[in-house]
Amino acid sequence: MFNFNPLIKKVNPSPGMPVHTGEKKVEEIKVSIIRYDNKTLNEKIITITEKNRKQSIDNIYNSSLVKNKRKKSQVLWINIKGLHDAEFINEIGSRFEIHNLTIEDILNTAHRPKVEDFDKYLFIAMKSLSLGKSGGIASEQLSIVLKSDIILSFQEGGEKLFTALRNRIDNVKGRIRKRGGDYLSYAIIDTIIDRYFFIFNKIAEQMEDIEKELLENPSHETLKKIQELKNYSLIMRKSIWPVRDMMRYLIYEDLPIIKEINIPFFRDVNDHVVHIIDIIESVKEMLTGMHDMYLSSISNKMNEIMKVLTIIATIFIPLTFVAGIYGMNFKFMPELEWKWGYFASLGFMLILAGIMLIFFKRKKWL
Amino acid sequence: MFNFNPLIKKVNPSPGMPVHTGEKKVEEIKVSIIRYDNKTLNEKIITITEKNRKQSIDNIYNSSLVKNKRKKSQVLWINIKGLHDAEFINEIGSRFEIHNLTIEDILNTAHRPKVEDFDKYLFIAMKSLSLGKSGGIASEQLSIVLKSDIILSFQEGGEKLFTALRNRIDNVKGRIRKRGGDYLSYAIIDTIIDRYFFIFNKIAEQMEDIEKELLENPSHETLKKIQELKNYSLIMRKSIWPVRDMMRYLIYEDLPIIKEINIPFFRDVNDHVVHIIDIIESVKEMLTGMHDMYLSSISNKMNEIMKVLTIIATIFIPLTFVAGIYGMNFKFMPELEWKWGYFASLGFMLILAGIMLIFFKRKKWL
């Protein structure tokens, strides 16, 4: 019922020796290396297994895409999909001069979203959300290392995040080809943030379902669904709140790595983030309202049950008593001898029942 | 029941290519161009359909109202009603040198209210609320681009927002004719904000209705209405909160585009905004109070039902038992033979019932 994992994940207890703490989500690590400017575009994709690890790293580092001197406007993006091989990530880290703590944060997939400024690069960690197969929300960590025009991104690998973004890079005339590495990092962040809106669509659908259930046949199951959505909004809030501080940092800290001309784009993402937070708060309040509706309809049901019981019992108990009276075996009971006694008693009972019904009508129970 | 749309609207998932994301609210786009100073006033209204789009844009741009050199005190206001034709809006944007992101924000009608300072202009987005036909709250986006004395405003088109404002401009002696473009933008914002108070009047009416229902005949429907109002106040809060920051920005940032002399007017709008927020908070607390009253009256009803059942059952069950005793068929039951046995038993029952009634009276159940 409650899906703890995205909320309480185990955290690597021994800092100092980077270990991967999440699940293994892909079999092989895929590294895609792209180098582009507004004219050229080169790409290389390397698959890493445990066996060819060492050689592959050399492969990556010595490939012309990485090694050749880049012109000022050229962007190099290395995307690594799959984090289970800690040794490989460590090696990549040391080659690209990434701080040991950053490597730990990349490998520890239970980390909180954050941005950190190491003099030589900017480190960004975010949560990418998606709908799990069983309907729940799956959370995946995306880490970005931004060294002016070299960008390394690390994903756990469960989802195809960057297909659309990759296609946009193919377009020679696109903004992305002209604006440098900071714009690419904006595009990556934006891709992640936009996924939140898809989840909202799913949540909105489920809320409509719950609404119908509340109207037609509210049950304990309905409440479970409401709780589930509450937990989802909890996960989303936990994933997006820190991004707000992160975006502010990127926008207002005057970082040399982010060009003045690209700031409006980061501001745009920030607007989306604030909008998401707004929606989450609204969703939470609406779920609380649904909860109240549920409680009210349950207690309404109870009231109805009690009403039926009370009406039936209140009408028949006195009647039964009257019947009981004339069922007594006293020797001397004058009424019993009367010719019309039986019918008189039936009539009396009818009148009694009638009075009761009028009483209930007045009480608006009928 | 719950009206999600104003809360969770779809957001354009692909930044980079401005697309209109809201519903199409009018058939034709209407562009009204007004140019005025404290002496002259010229106006031109152009209707744009898909066919005459290209030509119309030239028409707008080359009209003497837009093209002729303006004197220092002259204000040019272009109001565009209807946003469904993204291409047209894009074209307008590029002619008036509006940033691509601003165009996206204008077209994405699910945006959060905000103000943004692009060096050449100030961009303001707000939500204009109105009462929908089915009683709910309809939300419409209004965007303003303020370039010193050129003002472009973009409305979705569902509502006639500016009739009163337009009339005020006709008045040659009005303040609006003397104070320039920033005053006009104040007047536009003020028009939007004042609409919130009309909604409050409607909400107040509905609250009075609910109050009566709570006193007379509270039902599950009453709670639904309370929840609905809660959702309305949610929508209003979501629409007005960001405006607060917006107004503060306009007032305290010392923007060159807003003249010192007009600041008190913006401060006045800000007072209204804060007042609206205050009222929303009060409404929320009063609705919570109503919810409590509802719950209490439901449980009171339940208590009353239980009381009736208990009184009837508690009186008649023992009596029925007594009647049952004398309905037994034992051979040797002395009472049955007594002459006055029957009446004695009836008397005994009466006394029993009397004791019960006194007991209930003491318990204050009667």
Add this chain to the structure above:
Amino acid sequence: MFNFNPLIKKVNPSPGMPVHTGEKKVEEIKVSIIRYDNKTLNEKIITITEKNRKQSIDNIYNSSLVKNKRKKSQVLWINIKGLHDAEFINEIGSRFEIHNLTIEDILNTAHRPKVEDFDKYLFIAMKSLSLGKSGGIASEQLSIVLKSDIILSFQEGGEKLFTALRNRIDNVKGRIRKRGGDYLSYAIIDTIIDRYFFIFNKIAEQMEDIEKELLENPSHETLKKIQELKNYSLIMRKSIWPVRDMMRYLIYEDLPIIKEINIPFFRDVNDHVVHIIDIIESVKEMLTGMHDMYLSSISNKMNEIMKVLTIIATIFIPLTFVAGIYGMNFKFMPELEWKWGYFASLGFMLILAGIMLIFFKRKKWL
């Protein structure tokens, strides 16, 4: 039941043309003009009707009290009681060079408390609370225009606010005669704030009544009273919260109009304001506690009702069954023939009832 008016008042929808938006609370406008220093004191009271309006204004403006050159230490206080004649207020405003927006705020009695610094004067708006006739809280707006040693105050007129203050001015040796216009404005504010404590006394009394009701005979009415007090505290909070910011502004902004020597007095008022806010929060929490007590005693009552029903039913239903058994008409029922069968059955029933009673005793239901 719920008193909306003080919470949601209509607000003048058309800024630009000052109109009075509240109720007309007095028939005639009374203007009292007082001019004093630590030696002299002159006073003039003028009554304004619609007919003599024009002449009266001249009267006020040209009276020696207003027109004559004042010595440095002399204070001129013009108190206007009654705001329904917008034209008169407008005229006063233009004579004393008060900004149009200030006039609007004076006339719009639904305004939020605030302080505003127009270079030439300080504008202060507050809510004066009093107990209405029907027991509710009545709210009235008091506006102060402070131009160094000229003070204009505007009251709606429903209440005699300044009797005590007026008497204190009569006292030649009083602090008020020596300390100038800013001290007078402090004294006015202090008068308004002190009225809040009287309301607290009333609320405390009502809370004690509710307490007694909760102990003796809690009913749905009790909850209504609790809700009413909650609404009162809502009104008070809404009226006092903005005053806090206002006082801070007066104290910390180093306004030239408020003399250093009088700051401690404003600080003293601020202490009162913070104290009031504290009390309101406490009152709110205590009312919540009372609400909980109410709910608990209602559910206790319910439990007691159920207990009585259960005890009676549980004792007599089995007994009635036994009686039913021996009321059956089978030909062959050996017990019926026994001589002591009847008494044996009665004895059996007694034992059964006794067992039940012991059971209930153990359950602590008796």
Add this chain to the structure above:
Amino acid sequence: MFNFNPLIKKVNPSPGMPVHTGEKKVEEIKVSIIRYDNKTLNEKIITITEKNRKQSIDNIYNSSLVKNKRKKSQVLWINIKGLHDAEFINEIGSRFEIHNLTIEDILNTAHRPKVEDFDKYLFIAMKSLSLGKSGGIASEQLSIVLKSDIILSFQEGGEKLFTALRNRIDNVKGRIRKRGGDYLSYAIIDTIIDRYFFIFNKIAEQMEDIEKELLENPSHETLKKIQELKNYSLIMRKSIWPVRDMMRYLIYEDLPIIKEINIPFFRDVNDHVVHIIDIIESVKEMLTGMHDMYLSSISNKMNEIMKVLTIIATIFIPLTFVAGIYGMNFKFMPELEWKWGYFASLGFMLILAGIMLIFFKRKKWL
């Protein structure tokens, strides 16, 4: 039940003429004058009645302890116990050059804790809490006027606050003898703050009692006790929150009156204050938890009652019906003639009852 007094006390409605607003807690005012440095210690105790007031004031002011020129390291502490004689306090105030507003604050015992910096002295007001005789919390105001090395403290007089502190001063080698007047004021504040922990011990005891009651026999009384503790924590919070700001002011404002070397002691008190606030929040949440437990056990009781009723009724109502059938007087009822009809019917009833019991067992109601 609810103890309003410490929450809503009457406040002096007429500022300008200091009047004592609390209860008279002692018969006679006791003034103790102590003058000490790290070598010498002199003390004088004067009792003031209405008759000897004037003379006593002269007595105080002219005593060698007060009048003689003090050496740099000498501290003069005048502690006044009993505030009911406003005239006396006023006189003391004017002799020691205390601002009129400070005198008012000293006499108005409903004041909020605060610190105020008058150029010549520092004024500190605090609430000293103690356990009242009837078990409630009694609140008393303590005011301190700190003029470098002259300290005046004013207590209402209900409690012996300073016995332990006085003893510490006797100790020639104690820190208190060497560190000057600011250290003494720290010691006074610390004495007051430490009393809060004693109250927590009492509250903890009561919470343990409530816990036991919740486990054994929860009743409406239990809830009353919980509410009472909630009110206590309300009083405590109200008394301690402002002290936090006060301590911060004393620590961070760089007041000349507080020596750098003594700052760590004030910081230590501040730690205690923050700790107290923490505990109050925890206590509040635990009381809320207890409230929930109470509600749950009440509804559990209800459920149990309903279960018993349902089991008894559900078993016997059908049986009684069966008995009723064979109690009918139809001429032709074949079963009645059967030899074993009676026992067959009894057996049938037993089986019916057995089925019911199995049903209840399955439902886990038994």
Add this chain to the structure above:
Amino acid sequence: MFNFNPLIKKVNPSPGMPVHTGEKKVEEIKVSIIRYDNKTLNEKIITITEKNRKQSIDNIYNSSLVKNKRKKSQVLWINIKGLHDAEFINEIGSRFEIHNLTIEDILNTAHRPKVEDFDKYLFIAMKSLSLGKSGGIASEQLSIVLKSDIILSFQEGGEKLFTALRNRIDNVKGRIRKRGGDYLSYAIIDTIIDRYFFIFNKIAEQMEDIEKELLENPSHETLKKIQELKNYSLIMRKSIWPVRDMMRYLIYEDLPIIKEINIPFFRDVNDHVVHIIDIIESVKEMLTGMHDMYLSSISNKMNEIMKVLTIIATIFIPLTFVAGIYGMNFKFMPELEWKWGYFASLGFMLILAGIMLIFFKRKKWL
């Protein structure tokens, strides 16, 4: 049930004379002295009893590890396990020039986590949490005195906190051997913080258990467990919140004692702290959700009980009435004489019961 101790501990009421306020957790005090740089490592462990106290202190202070002049890169760590001997701690304090107030804070184990900057050293106090034997959370105080490269740590002694850390120091190539005393203090803090995650694992397990109980057989016990977890999260929050401010202080205050190069490590701990706070908030909301689920399932149970009672009673009460009718002893009752009267009445009853059943089916009660 509620475990008060970690929340409300007694606090030393008499400041000025340091006394140990917690429980005695170990029999003997163990002092371990370690001195290391990136090449050498020396260690000495001394056990202190009351008898050898004086001598042991000399032993410590005069040992070559402590006394010999240290090279720039050498770190001296003295860890003291056991705080019950106040005299010993006082002596240690005076030898290492620790302020009296710090000694008090070390001995007062109910202190709030904090950091304090005494010019000569930095004092850090934290709470180390662990799972108590009886399942509850045990809290222990850890104090650190950091004087550039001398570190004194004081633990109550109930837990073996530093085994893993000690092992890491043994590793000659480890980061810890090269980075100086501030890194060691980071490592100590990190060790304490990481323990919180173990507690979360335990809480997550218990939440899963509760979840199962909620699904299968919710009872009052389930609520008790939920409350217990709420209290745990209360304790955790109380222990971790102040650490946040503490970490910020260490990171942003530019303390000379913490080297620039080690700041990222403190930042890393800070991330963990913020993460812990996030998780606690999530746990709290999930527990609230569980509470709601519990309440709902309890009221569902109640509804079911009521339904069974109502169905049984509503079916059989009218039938019993019919049977009662024909049990009456009137002389003239035509039906009784009919041959098929008995079977007709039985048939009528069957039809009546059938109608009821259809009615219940429609109501969805069956």
